[in-house]
Amino acid sequence: MLKRRFATIDIGQVHYRTAGEEHRGNGRRPLILMHASPFPGRALSPLTEAMGTTRRAIAPDNLGQGDSCAPQHPSPTIEYFGDKLVAFLDALGIAEADLYGTHTGGHTVMDVALRYPKRVHKLILDGIGILRPELTRSYVAHLREAPPFDFTGAQMMWSFQTARDMLTFFPYYERDTAHRRVRDLPPALDIHARALELLRRRDTFHLAYIAAFQANPGGRKYSALKVPTLYTAAAMDAIEGGFEETAAMIPGVEVYRYPQTSAVDYAAGAIKFAAWLDS
Amino acid sequence: MVKRRFASIDIGQVHYWTAGEEHRGSAKPPLVLLHASPFSGRSLNALTEPMGQSRWAIAPDHLGQGDSCAPTLAEPPVEYFSDKMIAFFDALGIAAADLYGTHTGAHVAIDIAIRHPKRVRRLILDGVGLPNETLKNEYVAHLRERPPFDYTGAQMMWAFQTAQDLYLFFPYYDRDTVHRRKRDMGSPSDLHRRALELLRNLRTYHQAYIAAFEANPGGRKYPLIPQPVLYTVAAMDGSAAAFDQVAKMIANCTARRYPEGAIAGDYGAAAPMFRDWLDS
Numbered sequence: 158m159l160k161r162r163f164a165t166i167d168i169g170q171v172h173y174r175t176a177g178e179e180h181r182g183n184g185r186r187p188l189i190l191m192h193a194s195p196f197p198g199r200a201l202s203p204l205t206e207a208m209g210t211t212r213r214a215i216a217p218d219n220l221g222q223g224d225s226c227a228p229q230h231p232s233p234t235i236e237y238f239g240d241k242l243v244a245f246l247d248a249l250g251i252a253e254a255d256l257y258g259t260h261t262g263g264h265t266v267m268d269v270a271l272r273y274p275k276r277v278h279k280l281i282l283d284g285i286g287i288l289r290p291e292l293t294r295s296y297v298a299h300l301r302e303a304p305p306f307d308f309t310g311a312q313m314m315w316s317f318q319t320a321r322d323m324l325t326f327f328p329y330y331e332r333d334t335a336h337r338r339v340r341d342l343p344p345a346l347d348i349h350a351r352a353l354e355l356l357r358r359r360d361t362f363h364l365a366y367i368a369a370f371q372a373n374p375g376g377r378k379y380s381a382l383k384v385p386t387l388y389t390a391a392a393m394d395a396i397e398g399g400f401e402e403t404a405a406m407i408p409g410v411e412v413y414r415y416p417q418t419s420a421v422d423y424a425a426g427a428i429k430f431a432a433w434l435d436s
Numbered sequence: 437m438v439k440r441r442f443a444s445i446d447i448g449q450v451h452y453w454t455a456g457e458e459h460r461g462s463a464k465p466p467l468v469l470l471h472a473s474p475f476s477g478r479s480l481n482a483l484t485e486p487m488g489q490s491r492w493a494i495a496p497d498h499l500g501q502g503d504s505c506a507p508t509l510a511e512p513p514v515e516y517f518s519d520k521m522i523a524f525f526d527a528l529g530i531a532a533a534d535l536y537g538t539h540t541g542a543h544v545a546i547d548i549a550i551r552h553p554k555r556v557r558r559l560i561l562d563g564v565g566l567p568n569e570t571l572k573n574e575y576v577a578h579l580r581e582r583p584p585f586d587y588t589g590a591q592m593m594w595a596f597q598t599a600q601d602l603y604l605f606f607p608y609y610d611r612d613t614v615h616r617r618k619r620d621m622g623s624p625s626d627l628h629r630r631a632l633e634l635l636r637n638l639r640t641y642h643q644a645y646i647a648a649f650e651a652n653p654g655g656r657k658y659p660l661i662p663q664p665v666l667y668t669v670a671a672m673d674g675s676a677a678a679f680d681q682v683a684k685m686i687a688n689c690t691a692r693r694y695p696e697g698a699i700a701g702d703y704g705a706a707a708p709m710f711r712d713w714l715d716s
Contacts, residue, residue: 357636
């Protein structure tokens with residue numbers, strides 16, 4: 158059973174979901190799970206719950222997304238998010254943790270692993286690759302466009318349509334056959350939840366997203382990783398720059414692929430992650 | 437600075453907004469503030485914050501609204517909401533509190549005051565009146581209608597238009613001249629926030645709302661309230677018409693309208709009045 162909580166850091170409150178609190182102090186390090194943009198830690202609830210059966214699992218919302226406070230900076234870099242994640246660890250009294258991050262979350266936990274290696278025992282990177290500079294440029298330019306917002310309620314349809322487009326195309330603003338994603342449209346409730354996340358954080362959701370896009374140009378940070386790293390991606394994730402190519406850049410990497418299903422199989426992933434973290 | 441927190445009760449987590457935590461354990465009882473439907477404790481931040489300057493102020497979201505867990509019954513009566521509020525008091529270690537309630541929140545507060553009298557010291561009731569039976573039945577029937585919800589995203593426009601109609605008409609579904617409300621339209625931010633509150637609890641927001649409508653038929657609970665009551669209403673509030681009548685029905689009543697010109701939600705003007713009465 159997941160619980161929701163808040164922790165207080167210097168700039169405000171960080172919201173998180175947690176499972177396995179009863180394992181606190183059981184010898185295993187807590188696992189921090191960082192989510193993808195622009196959807197909050199709830200997207201990781203199945204994984205958080207599964208990991209919580211053996212350890213304390215904690216999934217915070219990125220700053221400016223979900224229920225966490227907004228960054229206090231107009232264009233924060235990935236280091237800003239990394240520093241605030243460490244402030245969050247401090248607030249929870251966590252000296253050393255295992256870190257899991259997917260997409261935006263992957264870039265954030267990698268930054269923490271590179272700049273605060275003593276705080277990180279092991280690292281799991283999910284769904285990140287090597288971004289082409291032209292994709293980064295165009296994606297960031299689209300994220301910087303302010304959504305409509307007025308008496309007509311145009312933002313309501315903007316959010317619903319954008320949520321659908323993010324599920325249908327990559328990048329979401331290239332709405333043609335070449336950019337169709339190979340995945341099923343999820344249940345209507347799922348689209349609804351995504352539209353709501355865009356709506357309620359329409360002023361700030363893009364900040365962590367942009368920071369992640371600009372975090373690791375050409376994948377040049379991978380080779381500097383010294384923390385033991387497991388690298389993985391879901392079948393539906395078309396890894397920019399290639400899965401094998403990315404894996405080859407990470408020193409001493411352990412590689413894992415989720416089962417080839419249309420939705421991410423977190424149950425299978427959790428078994429692998431737990432075994433690897435404990436190995 | 438209002439903070440957000442969660443407390444655990446038997447059926448899940450209750451989300452609340454709080455200020456003045458440093459006054460916890462002081463001589464003044466905590467003040468629990470209960471909001472109107474279909475919103476959340478956030479709608480009371482402008483009151484929770486100033487009240488927190490002198491006492492521990494706590495504004496929980498009703499079950500099924502805001503970020504609180506949903507009721508576990510399909511059609512919970514007001515007693516369900518007030519019993520769960522007592523469970524919330526227990527979770528926070530609150531033996532007795534002052535209660536402020538507006539609209540739905542006032543009906544929950546009245547029920548707590550009558551059925552759990554030892555847990556309530558004083559009561560502030562805001563914006564409750566004497567809805568007639570026909571209006572009540574009609575309103576409840578409208579609240580029971582399921583909003584659209586599908587792949588077309590029709591619920592998005594439903595929420596935005598309903599947020600507007602709540603400003604423009606009373607009841608919100610009678611969109612004609614006779615039912616025009618005398619108040620300004622909310623700002624785009626107000627409309628946006630209200631639409632979001634409807635959307636995020638699309639399947640549950642109506643439950644506390646309906647329970648409140650059915651809580652006090654004919655106002656028969658008013659004479660049963662044992663505690664001292666400050667009864668108040670803003671000029672533009674729909675329940676203002678029955679103000680004098682309701683004031684007479686409450687046994688131990690101090691009746692004071694909002695200061696001249698103040699509309700519902702204008703807590704800058706109302707907070708000093710509430711504070712003075714609680715401390716008198």
